[in-house]
Amino acid sequence: MHAELALLNNCLVVGAVLFGLGLVGFLSRRNMLIMFLSAEMMLQGASLSFAAWGRFHNDFGGQTLVLFIIAVAAAEAAIALALVLTLFALRGRLDIAAWHDLREAHLPPPLIDEEGEQVEAAPPRPRPRLSPAGLPPPLPPDMEHRLRL
Amino acid sequence: MAHVFELKTLLVLIPALPLAGAAITAVLGRRVLGRHAHLPVVCAIILSFLAAVALVFQMEGSLAGHKTANGATATYEEIVRLWSWLSVPQAMNAAADAGQTPPGWGQLKIEIALRADPLTAAMLAIVTCISALVAVYSIGYMHGDPGYARFFSYIGLFVFSMTMLVSASNFLLLYVFWELVGLCSYLLIGFWYERPAAAAAGKKAFLVNRIGDVGFALGVFLIWTLYGTLDFHDTTVDGQLVNMGVLGATRLSNPDLFIGGGVATAVCLLLFLGACGKSAQFPLHVWLPDAMEGPTPVSALIHAATMVTAGVYMVARCMPLFAASLDAQQVVSAIGGITALLGAIIALTQTDLKRILAYSTISHLGYMFVALGTGTVLGVVGGMFHLMTHAFFKALLFLGAGSVMHAAGGVIDIRRLGGLRRLLPITYLTFLVGCLAIAGVPPLAGFWSKDTILLALWERSRGAGEAGLFDILLASTLFGVLLIDFYTFRPFFRVFHGPERLPEEAGGDAQESPPVMTVPLVLLALGAATVGAYFEWTHGFAHFLAATPSLDYLARHFPQVEHVAELSAIQWKLGSTGTILTMLGILLCSAIYFTGDERRAERVAQAMNVIGLYTLSFGKFFLDEVYLLLVVWPLWLLARLAAWLDDYVIDGLVNLCGLTTVLCGAVLRPIQNGLVQFYALLMAIGVAALLMIFLM
Numbered sequence: 001m002h003a004e005l006a007l008l009n010n011c012l013v014v015g016a017v018l019f020g021l022g023l024v025g026f027l028s029r030r031n032m033l034i035m036f037l038s039a040e041m042m043l044q045g046a047s048l049s050f051a052a053w054g055r056f057h058n059d060f061g062g063q064t065l066v067l068f069i070i071a072v073a074a075a076e077a078a079i080a081l082a083l084v085l086t087l088f089a090l091r092g093r094l095d096i097a098a099w100h101d102l103r104e105a106h107l108p109p110p111l112i113d114e115e116g117e118q119v120e121a122a123p124p125r126p127r128p129r130l131s132p133a134g135l136p137p138p139l140p141p142d143m144e145h146r147l148r149l
Numbered sequence: 150m151a152h153v154f155e156l157k158t159l160l161v162l163i164p165a166l167p168l169a170g171a172a173i174t175a176v177l178g179r180r181v182l183g184r185h186a187h188l189p190v191v192c193a194i195i196l197s198f199l200a201a202v203a204l205v206f207q208m209e210g211s212l213a214g215h216k217t218a219n220g221a222t223a224t225y226e227e228i229v230r231l232w233s234w235l236s237v238p239q240a241m242n243a244a245a246d247a248g249q250t251p252p253g254w255g256q257l258k259i260e261i262a263l264r265a266d267p268l269t270a271a272m273l274a275i276v277t278c279i280s281a282l283v284a285v286y287s288i289g290y291m292h293g294d295p296g297y298a299r300f301f302s303y304i305g306l307f308v309f310s311m312t313m314l315v316s317a318s319n320f321l322l323l324y325v326f327w328e329l330v331g332l333c334s335y336l337l338i339g340f341w342y343e344r345p346a347a348a349a350a351g352k353k354a355f356l357v358n359r360i361g362d363v364g365f366a367l368g369v370f371l372i373w374t375l376y377g378t379l380d381f382h383d384t385t386v387d388g389q390l391v392n393m394g395v396l397g398a399t400r401l402s403n404p405d406l407f408i409g410g411g412v413a414t415a416v417c418l419l420l421f422l423g424a425c426g427k428s429a430q431f432p433l434h435v436w437l438p439d440a441m442e443g444p445t446p447v448s449a450l451i452h453a454a455t456m457v458t459a460g461v462y463m464v465a466r467c468m469p470l471f472a473a474s475l476d477a478q479q480v481v482s483a484i485g486g487i488t489a490l491l492g493a494i495i496a497l498t499q500t501d502l503k504r505i506l507a508y509s510t511i512s513h514l515g516y517m518f519v520a521l522g523t524g525t526v527l528g529v530v531g532g533m534f535h536l537m538t539h540a541f542f543k544a545l546l547f548l549g550a551g552s553v554m555h556a557a558g559g560v561i562d563i564r565r566l567g568g569l570r571r572l573l574p575i576t577y578l579t580f581l582v583g584c585l586a587i588a589g590v591p592p593l594a595g596f597w598s599k600d601t602i603l604l605a606l607w608e609r610s611r612g613a614g615e616a617g618l619f620d621i622l623l624a625s626t627l628f629g630v631l632l633i634d635f636y637t638f639r640p641f642f643r644v645f646h647g648p649e650r651l652p653e654e655a656g657g658d659a660q661e662s663p664p665v666m667t668v669p670l671v672l673l674a675l676g677a678a679t680v681g682a683y684f685e686w687t688h689g690f691a692h693f694l695a696a697t698p699s700l701d702y703l704a705r706h707f708p709q710v711e712h713v714a715e716l717s718a719i720q721w722k723l724g725s726t727g728t729i730l731t732m733l734g735i736l737l738c739s740a741i742y743f744t745g746d747e748r749r750a751e752r753v754a755q756a757m758n759v760i761g762l763y764t765l766s767f768g769k770f771f772l773d774e775v776y777l778l779l780v781v782w783p784l785w786l787l788a789r790l791a792a793w794l795d796d797y798v799i800d801g802l803v804n805l806c807g808l809t810t811v812l813c814g815a816v817l818r819p820i821q822n823g824l825v826q827f828y829a830l831l832m833a834i835g836v837a838a839l840l841m842i843f844l845m
Contacts, residue, residue, distance in 0.1 A: 027830050035826075096825055103823025110824055 019045030171305025253392030361426015368419030428460030482522025489515030558654030594681030634734025
């Protein structure tokens, strides 16, 4: 019994360390790939705790949850990497600080590392345009006389 | 089919038909009905008139049946309950010391109940008859007006409200329809709302009426606290009395059940204040002359013949309450007398034909109140009789004035008209009948009703202790007879006699109005000529009204005159005095105005002005100016002050609240810096804080 408790204890400590490292990494590193990896680390810290508790209570629920987390993390990785790739293509850099469009209008833009890797940004892609609701679509030029009627 | 002519059905049909007509016109309106927008309303009002006539005959029949049964004067009262509007079982706790409150005391149970008694039936017949004629006349008068459909739906709504007002059997319902006729009046005065004068007149009428209505509402509240019910009638279930009405049979059989003293005077005066507003009596009469901005048929129907008599009807209906307070009766009579003289004097010098008629209406309403204030059966019958005859000849005069306006291109200033008798022969003759009737030339209607009023005044002046007031009123009424001649025949001679004058607005030639307008004129003239004599000789009106329970109560408990022979002797004397005065007045007036000689009239005016009478009369006793100074300007200043407070104090406080939010926002705004990691940090701190709170 004593050994089990010690095991749980150790596992929880390791899990907490993993989570804490991941959190610090997520908050302090500005490279989007590193941030993503940090997030994965936080997930693994939590997973380890689940597995440890599952063993301690002799219950498969913990391990089941871990399996789910791994599956979700895989799916998330696919999406996150795709996002990171797109963001990189648009700004030409991996620095997360290059994305600050949601700030209040009058605030100064954050400092961005000028050194570091940079590639040519992709030209902005045209977004699809819909005709505004409630207005008639523009008439072809040869029928514009109708507007004056 | 027979049940259509049952009394209860008729009583419901009379208001329901105009309402249906008004609704149809309002819904279908101009788009569907077009030029025929008048059809539903006019048909409904005519049917409603026929129903009212049928109602009167039914009641007459059943009264005759009663009379043979037991010989004594039978009263007639029928209540038709439609549905219950609201019911609060114990709205007011019985007073602790009373111990024996009457059954039903304090139960707020408002039923939509209509009553049929002779007073109501007479009012219904008068209202629907005049309304039907005026509605037909309006077809011609309003022809081509852009608001044609709107006009007729208002008229239908008005007839519905007015018929409901006179058939309501409950003070609250009476109040509701009292307000509704006020609303119709407002809508119709401001019918041509693009004209600033019309809009202002509508507003003025509405506001002045509100002052009276406050009194009426307070009176109703006081009745509720005193009598514990608002119903007029008794309610019985299986022969057991469950609610003793204010004017119900139980109370009427025992005068002790009426509350007397100062409270009774307060109730009566508050109710009378309401009547003053609606019926344009002295302090509150200022709205009626301005109400002539509305279309002329409206002036004829609402502001001369029917709606303004609502106050008279209300006082007549509440006569048992007034019987409990002699002071209130004297006030009613005195105010009536003052108004009668005031209106007559102002009418002498006005130059707008419709305004002259409006002041004459005010004056005649004053006579009705003088009669009601005597508090006797004869007085009430006289007042109601005058109400009926006045409805005929005043509607006739107004419609005649409308016909003149129609021909003269909308001009109604008598200084710009003259010698129209050849151009407008039918209007001329009917207007002459109206003038003779209003002046009280013997065989015509006005003579008989005025005679009854004089008789009632004489009867009351015989009473102990009050001879002074009623003697003065008798004298002033006789003097008023002289004034009536002047103010009716002056415009008559100016407009129809003398050199022919037509304003340029008439477009060169004036034509007699179309038959749809002249036929109602002729019918009204026939009515104005015959209705008084018919009812006086047959004694039909007095006998019919005497069967009203509340008037029967007056007759039983306040018998005034024992000697019928003496009364009929004095009636001859009063009648002949009145006639001589009338003839004298007409002669004098024609001597001054018949030829249309301006200088003669001018000299009379100057002679009158020696004591400032002409200026006073022409300036309407400057009452409008006095009100402006005493009421309007102080209120305006108060409003400016309130507006300033609103702009700078209240708005300042509100803006301060807004500013606080803005400042808080400015402080917190830098947090929103757009950096993902900063948000994540805040989130982590938040989670940590929550964990601290919940786990420790």
